[in-house]
Amino acid sequence: MxxxxxxxxxxxxxxxxxxxxxxxxxxxxxxxxxxxxxxxxxxxxxxxxxxxxxxxxxxxxxxxxxxxxxxxxxxxxxxxxxxxxxxxxxxxxxxxxxxxxxxxxxxxxxxxxxxxxxxxxxxxxxxxxxxxxxxxxxxxxxxxxxxxxxxxLGKLLVPFGGLRRGRLAAGETVVVNGATGYFGSAAVLAALALGARRVVALGRRAQALAALVESGQGRVSPVVLTGDGARDVAAIREAAGGGVDLAFDMVGHATDANATLAALRSLRRNGRLVLMGSMQVELPIPYGEMLINNWELIGHFMYTRADYLTLVALVASGQLSLDAxxxxxxxxxxxxxxxxxxxxxxxxxxxxxxxxxxxxxx
Incomplete structure (x- = not known):
């Protein structure tokens, strides 16, 4: 052979x-x-x-x-x-x-x-x-x-496992940081298939975000990041219609933590942040903000066998299309x-x- x-x-x-x-x-x-x-x-x-x-x-x-x-x-x-x-x-x-x-x-x-x-x-x-x-x-x-x-399926599986670990439930709002990347773009599709009411897609290139908006059929809102933390948080919350339930960080090789912190600070009280990216710098966690807001921080690697079987079932049932x-x-x-x-x-x-x-x- x-x-x-x-x-x-x-x-x-x-x-x-x-x-x-x-x-x-x-x-x-x-x-x-x-x-x-x-x-x-x-x-x-x-x-x-x-x-x-x-x-x-x-x-x-x-x-x-x-x-x-x-x-x-x-x-x-x-x-x-x-x-x-x-x-x-x-x-x-x-x-x-x-x-x-x-x-x-x-x-x-x-x-x-x-x-x-x-x-x-x-x-x-x-x-x-x-x-x-x-x-x-x-x-x-x-x-x-x-x-x-x-x-x-291999493109979707990694973020799918992270979203399931973050307990994304139907009707919730999720923000995806790194949404224009290889796995981040797939996270948008996976969140929609899991029933997210609204997916806020974060990126630095408006044209790349446009393709995700089209695939979302009205449920994906783009936010072009500026690097200004307060401004980005306000934009995310406006796109989400309020505080976000789940923030999903899939940004690759980031050299600053601003976008991840903006995703964190866009959370509503009791919100969750899942970290699955490959950021190259330290993440300065705001201790007091974490405490007062009951935020949950979840580091996650890969997926489980049950995640893979669920992903296959969603595709087989037509609830998740690979055509996008x-x-x-x-x-x-x-x-x-x-x-x-x-x-x-x-x-x-x-x-x-x-x-x-x-x-x-x-």
């Missing part, structure tokens, strides 16, 4: 012939069909990110859509030929307070995650890939949807070009590599 291999960070990617894997006990073998690319993929393969890489040559790649080619012993709930999604967030299935965790095909997370990286080093950039059965999600009920479109995501597809052999495209994509755009090459636009 063909596989894209990275010998070590900073070395060129290579498309090679690799032995066909066989699924071990508790694992499944997938024939990959569609793989979405993260916006920072180029920086990752060049070794510019402080990540813990698998040992030796490996195939990167996190999320993806595939069909089960073979089942290892001890796998009971899946069947051969079934279409599934890859969930790269793997937690060791052990009854301990803090199980080890990694992102398959990307990085270790916990201090003791190195053995997990060594056990399943390969991600989704290969024609056939083996994964623990616990990281596979059934896509039953979505047979009519092309895999290239379903690959957008602008998917651009590339053939498997053109991975390098796809990586470049992913790095320049904005907002609701998503770059997907098709392992079988069928229907690829590039």
């Amino acid at each position: 063909k596989a894209w291999m990275l010998d070590e960070p900073g070395k060129p990617l290579a498309l090679r012939d690799e032995p066909m894997p066989q699924p071990r006990r508790g694992a499944v073998l997938l024939r990959m069909e569609a793989v979405p690319l993260l916006s920072y993929t180029r920086a990752y393969v060049e070794g510019k990110l402080p990540y813990a890489f698998p040992p030796g040559p490996f195939s990167p790649g996190t999320n993806g859509i595939g069909r089960i080619e073979a089942l290892g012993e001890g796998v009971f709930g899946f069947r051969k030929g079934q279409r599934v999604a890859v969930n790269p967030y793997w937690l060791a299935d052990e009854t301990v307070n803090e199980p080890e965790q990694i992102l398959i095909g990307l990085t270790g997370i916990s201090a003791g995650g190195a053995p997990m990286l060594a056990d399943f080093p390969h991600g989704t950039w290969r024609e056939f890939a083996e994964f623990p059965a616990s990281t596979i999600v059934a896509l039953d009920g979505l047979d009519a949807m092309p895999s290239s479109r379903l690959a957008a 995501v602008d998917v651009t597809t590339y053939a498997f052999a053109r991975l390098e070009a796809a990586i470049d495209r992913a790095g320049s994509a904005q907002g609701l755009q998503c770059t997907v590599v098709l392992s079988d090459g069928e229907g690829a636009q590039h």
Whole structure:
């Protein structure tokens, strides 16, 4: 089979012939069909990110859509030929307070995650890939949807998990900071699907926010940030029609905390703030304001298996449409070009590599 291999960070990617894997006990073998690319993929393969890489040559790649080619012993709930999604967030299935965790095909997370990286080093950039059965999600009920479109689930999943952790309820108002980014734009779609009455989308580019307003069908209000804290808070509250129930921070690599603090201060009393972004500076928490307003601050990483199943159910039922995501597809052999495209994509755009090459636009 063909596989894209990275010998070590900073070395060129290579498309090679690799032995066909066989699924071990508790694992499944997938024939990959569609793989979405993260916006920072180029920086990752060049070794510019402080990540813990698998040992030796490996195939990167996190999320993806595939069909089960073979089942290892001890796998009971899946069947051969079934279409599934890859969930790269793997937690060791052990009854301990803090199980080890990694992102398959990307990085270790916990201090003791190195053995997990060594056990399943390969991600989704290969024609056939083996994964623990616990990281596979059934896509039953979505047979009519092309895999290239379903690959957008990986874009929605991260913010969806954060919004669920923040207990977003139908009828509430949510403000999304970083709404024009890769995950922030998806957070707007996810909040609408979860029943938000109003989504206030924060960003610095009016044109990028306009696409989100269109997708919201009257329930999305844009606010172009100015950097003036008091002015931005007033604008958010005006767009929301009062204090916000939930603030969701998904801003990437911010170098100041002004927008996050504006989102916090737009909350009504008893409001919640979920932090899922990658801000590069300290967040100065206003102790007295937190206290007097009963605000709740929630740091959150990734999502749960239940979140993924709920997301799939919303798509299958028609309550969440993936059509708002602008998917651009590339053939498997053109991975390098796809990586470049992913790095320049904005907002609701998503770059997907098709392992079988069928229907690829590039």
